Structure formats: structure tokens, C-alpha cells
Amino acid sequence: MKLNFWKLLPGLILLVSLALSCDSKPEKVALTIYCTSDVHGTIFDYDLKRNRESRSSLANVSYYIKAARAKDSTAVLLLDNGDFLQGQPTNYYYNFVDTSGINLTAQVMNYLKYDAASVGNHDIEAGHPVYDKVVKELNFPWLSANTVRESTGEPYFKPYTVLYRKGIKIAIVGMTTPGIYKWLPKKLWEGMEFKDMIETAQYWVSKIQKEEQPDLLIGLFHAGFDYNYAGENAHTPRNENAGVLVAQQVEGFDLVILGHDHQEKQMEVIDKGGHKVVILDPKSHSTYLGKIEVELSRKGKQYAKKITTELIPLAEVPKDSTYLAYFAPERNKVKNYIGGEIGEFRETLSGRDGIFGPSAFTDFIHNAQLTATGADVSFSTVLQMDALIEKGTVTIRDMFNLYSYENGLYIMAFTGKEIGQYLEYAYGLQYNTMTSDRDHLLRFKTDSAGKLIKNNRGKYVLATDFFNYSCAAGIKYTVDVTKPKGKRVEIHSMSDGSLFDENRTYQVAINSYRGNGGGGHLSMGLGWSKAEMEARVIKIMPKDVRYYLMEYILEKKVLNPQCRNDWKVIPAQWFKKGKERDYQLIYE
Structure with a gap:
């Protein structure tokens, strides 16, 4: 049988490319992942509700993350874990009063160059007109794998994203506490359903591992630590705070970032495959910046990982004066409004x-x-x-x-x-x-x-x-x-x-x-x-x-x-x- 070389050439090129890409994987890499959660409108160094300066806000995050990126931007990720659309008069004003331009929260998060975020329950509470607009204004993926369309079962938001840093392939799965159906009127989430987090993670992790084969898998879950909260337990369907349960029961995660419960938490659990999963919860209201350092050392086709966590008190970090000056007109506009x-x-x-x-x-x-x-x-x-x-x-x-x-x-x-x-x-x-x-x-x-x-x-x-x-x-x-x-x-x-x-x-x-x-x-x-x-x-x-x-x-x-x-x-x-x-x- 005579083979046509030219027809085989594209396949040969692909095989060679895959082999080279595997061989070109770095032997050792150090990455740093920063995260915030439940920011609740703490955009400025000023609490507009209490009419006084605040010790920590995204102005402190801006200072710290700019310094980190200046050292090596290719080794840095910045993530947020949801609930950024409610909490301060700033949110209310740009969600419901002045809606003509890009939502201020989207402007701020784009300025800070977040790489991904999850959707929180208070983001959904802002209502369809707000979050359907904001998702188009963000320059990064807003993730929630377990929020699906009622009509089709397909994800309403993007379920996961893939990022690359220093030759390392990173997959990030976002999820939202499914307790929303218990708290919010359906008109705020019309046409949507909130699925069980464990079942959702089982599906998407299997799919991601098969199709993406990431070197690092991160769970970005707007859900808390205590799965026994409010009378629920490990067997409660659609558990409000299933973050730890997912880490334990769904094999594949290296790191899980929690939120929703406004608690600081640093811990490790073992998943059902016997692998260590690191868990971090950076509390709320820009109190802490979560810092996760990941060292990856190549072992054949896999990477051994050493992951350490730290909570940086943002009140001890200087404020970014350039950031504050950039958004000063918006702050003053809201300040005048609420002084009425x-x-x-x-x-x-x-x-x-x-x-x-x-x-x-x-x-x-x-x-x-x-x-x-x-x-x-x-x-x-x-x-x-x-x-x-x-x-x-x-x-x-x-x-x-x-x-x-x-x-x-x-x-x-x-x-x-x-x-x-x-x-x-x-x-x-x-x-x-x-x-x-x-x-x-x-x-x-x-x-x-x-x-x-x-x-x-x-x-x-x-x-x-x-x-x-x-x-x-x-x-x-x-x-x-x-x-x-x-x-x-x-x-x-x-x-x-x-x-x-x-x-x-x-x-x-x-x-x-x-x-x-x-x-x-x-x-x-x-x-x-x-x-x-x-x-x-x-x-x-x-x-x-x-x-x-x-x-x-x-x-x-x-x-x-x-x-x-x-x-x-x-x-x-x-x-x-x-x-x-x-x-x-x-x-x-």
C-alpha cells in the first residue's frame, strides 16, 4: 500500500509538537496566586457608610499586587471569590442610580487586572440587569459551573478557565453557594438553577482532566468552610457551604479557595485518592489578601507540588495613591449622593x-x-x-x-x-x-x-x-x-x-x-x-x-x-x- 506523505504531514507535525511541548515543560517553577473574597464594595480607603477612613481596601491590594507584578508578572495570578457587587453605597449607586457607563466595580477589577473571579450570592442579589451587564464589562472570566440555565441545563456563566504561567497550565473551576434559592426571590435569578457543588465538581473535574490535562487545578468556590451550618450536614443536597466537602470527595484539586462565610482559614485536607488539598479563605471586606505560593517540580509527565499559604493583613500594606486618584471622581460623586x-x-x-x-x-x-x-x-x-x-x-x-x-x-x-x-x-x-x-x-x-x-x-x-x-x-x-x-x-x-x-x-x-x-x-x-x-x-x-x-x-x-x-x-x-x-x- 502506497502512503501519501503530504496527507500524513499534518499529523506528524502535531505529534512532534506534542512531544516537544511535553519535553519543553519546565523542570521547576514557582508561582504566586493572590486572592480576595467578599470584598463587598470596599473599593476606597473610605467607608462611605460610616463616613470615615478605612484601614484596608482594594487600594491596599493595588499597591501590593503592583509590587508583586513588578518583580515578575509572569509568575503572578490574582483571583477574586465573589460578592463584590453589594455592600457599600458605591455598589448601590452604580448598580441602580448611575447605570449609563461601565459599572464602577467592573472598572476597578479591570484596573487591578484580575485573572478570574467566581460569582457570589450577593452578586446575584443585585439582579439580572446588573450582573448580566457586568459579566460583559469584565476583562476576565466570571465563573460559576453550578449556575445553569433552567431551560437547557447549560452553564449560565463560564464554568472554568485555563491560564498559563511560565509554561504551567492552570485550570480554575468556579462555583457559587447553591443556598441562593433559599434566600433570594426567584425574580433575581429567573431562568437559572443552582446545582449541588459536589455533583457539579465531579462532572467538570473529570471533563477538565480529560480535555485540558492541567498541571494545576484550583477550585474558586464562593461557599464557606462549615458544612454543618444552619442544620445542614455532609449529606444535605445543595449544601450551602460544600467547599471542604468538594475538596475531600472530588479527586483532582490541588488548591481550593473558599469565601462566603467571612472567615479566615488556612488548612489542608486529604481527598479520596489520598492527595493533599490546600484550602484558603481570605475572610472579607479587604481585610486580608490571600497569598498562595506554589512550587512545581517535574516528575516525569507530572509535577510534585509544594503549596504554602499566607494571609496578608491589608491594613499593614500601604495604599496605592495612583489608584485612589484615578477613581476619586467616582468616590466624590457617591459621597455627594449619600450625604443627601x-x-x-x-x-x-x-x-x-x-x-x-x-x-x-x-x-x-x-x-x-x-x-x-x-x-x-x-x-x-x-x-x-x-x-x-x-x-x-x-x-x-x-x-x-x-x-x-x-x-x-x-x-x-x-x-x-x-x-x-x-x-x-x-x-x-x-x-x-x-x-x-x-x-x-x-x-x-x-x-x-x-x-x-x-x-x-x-x-x-x-x-x-x-x-x-x-x-x-x-x-x-x-x-x-x-x-x-x-x-x-x-x-x-x-x-x-x-x-x-x-x-x-x-x-x-x-x-x-x-x-x-x-x-x-x-x-x-x-x-x-x-x-x-x-x-x-x-x-x-x-x-x-x-x-x-x-x-x-x-x-x-x-x-x-x-x-x-x-x-x-x-x-x-x-x-x-x-x-x-x-x-x-x-x-x-
């Missing part, structure tokens, strides 16, 4: 009392929600541990201190009995069962010996995140902390003294996070399925809660915030002493 006056408070309003019991602060939110919706009952909470509105002129800035994120406002149907069950669950999260006035009022985390646990800042840790506390307005009730969980709440009447009926259906004002199942009040407290939650929604208000707070102040013009006194904790003396004791633990 909307009313006057005759008394200072502090959120601290709301951590312990009835407060003028939470009742201000209740009053605004009841006014906006006309509902019978309102559920709300304190969303900042140290929220404060000073006596005097109230500005748009103050509203951002009350409500950091764009939570929507729902009217939902609850029976009287279900209102009681909801409150039982809420106060089970918040309050300890007191046996004397010397006991703690609040529930704190304890060790195996029953001793209270402190975090790395020396503060005692609440057993439940404070933003999952909840209280009601529109009804008169008491909470007896001497009784066990589930038997503490007694509802006496409506606020106006009229009859409260367990069998009647009431209209309840509630924020979208809680109304979609956030905190477990509806799922675990009432046993509602997701379908039941959706069926109970009577109306979705067109604006977010912050907007209705501003409208309430604009309408009243001058307010003297007072506690409604709709509820109280008993025994009163035990509550007083427990509050005094726990206040010192938390705030002093």
Missing part, C-alpha cells in the same frame, strides 16, 4: 438594645414595613451589631448603616398559630433557658466543658448569627425565658387590643431573605417546603426595604423613635440582669 438629607431624628437610635430584646431601633423598621405594606404583623431584626443613627439630621448614608444589602419586602400569609411557631423558633435561636438571674440571657457558643468560646479577636461568640434573631410588631406578646425552647411565647392580643386568633390568617410583612427561608424560620420552624413559601407570598413589594425606610422618614420629616412596647421578656428582673451581663461580654 431626608429627615430629622429627635433621639439617637442604636441597634444594640435590639440584640437583647425590644428596642426603638427594630420598631422603627417595623413601623416603616407596616406603613409600606398595610400588613397586620411585621417581622424584623437588627442587621448590624453596632448600627447607630445619631440624633439630628438623617441622610441617605444612615439608611445604608441600617440595611447593608438590598433585601426585598414581602407580604406573606401566616395563620395566628404559625406566627406563634415562627416566634418560638426565633427565640429558641436567641435566648438561653434561664434557671436564675445569674444565667446568660443570650445563647453563646461553648466548648465541651460548657465554657464560653472566644473568637480570634477575643470576643465571645453567639450560638446563632445575630441577623437570624427576629421579633414581631402588630401583636402583644411575652417571651418567658425560664421555659424551654418551643414553649416561651404567649400572644395576648393585636397591638390595638383586639382579639388575636390562632385560626385566622394574617398578612405579615417580612424581608425577602427570611421570606425565602433564610435562617430556617420557615423551613425548620414551620416545616414549610420551598413551594409552600412561594405559595404564601401575597405580594412582592417593588422596592427594597431600605427604600421604604427612606420613604417613611421623608413622609414623617421629623421622628422621635420610641419603642412600641409590643412585647417583653419575662421575668423582667432576670431579663434586666441577663442583659447587663451579656452586654458587657459583647460590647465592653
